Amino acid sequence: MSLSEFFYMGGYAAYVWSAYGIWLVVMVFNAVLPVIKLRQTQARLARRRNGDRGGS
């Protein structure tokens, strides 16, 4: 099987690749977003804690 045949998907390329594309975007988005949120929470709590102690 050649590479172009692979991407052609027997004529169903538009359906197969858009399905996989949407899947990938949702999966990545869903994994990255909570990581960013957790880091933000950790940073915010650290800032608040430093503020409590007079900005040390």
Add this chain to the structure above:
Amino acid sequence: MWTYFHRLGSAPHFYRFSGRLVPWLGWICAGLIAAGLYGGLVLAPPDYQQGESYRIIYIHVPSAWMSLFIYVVMAAAAAVGLIWRIKVAEIVAISSAPVGASFTFIALVTGSLWGKPMWGTYWVWDARLTSELILLFLYLGIIGLYTAIEDRRTASRAISVLAIVGVVNIPIIHYSVEWWNTLHQGPTVAKFGAPSIHLSMLLPLLVMAAGFKLYYLSVMLIHSRNEMLERERNSAWVRELVDAR
């Protein structure tokens, strides 16, 4: 054994334990999904009726399985949280909702993209599709209700009731293809007797399903850790944690 579960139920221990667990789960999950994609897109032969279009199955079916599985886990955690007032269970319940909603969304969208070339339409109001759409609305309703209530413990009680009532939809989705004989095909794998699918096609599907399970577990744990910090931000262990950094 019981002390082990008891410790896992305590917030600081759960936070530390999941923090160590998530990277491992993440890498195993990435490996499984990569193997599943290779097996499904490259190694598996084309279908004798549907040609190459059937390859959407490798994301569609595991996503649909996960949409039901996560809902059941969420409702069970909600029930545990409601009955025994266990904080970790409440947190697991709400942290499952966004992952469940996205898998439901993926199942609907990929199913639609599969339906167009095979059925000639993106959407029909068939029993399976309609009940899965209701599942998406249940997930979104749970997330919306949770964010609408300021106090997190009150919010948890409210979404627990909604999640438990919504369980009625799960058997409807599962049996919809048998109760109402419409466009959506019946089960291929999860039925009595041998699955009507060849091993070279089935194996990548199961590998993908395992990868999706680990994905859910790791993303749900990251959500839980964030939720736990937010809820416990005034407690001693969070202060110690922040000071240690």
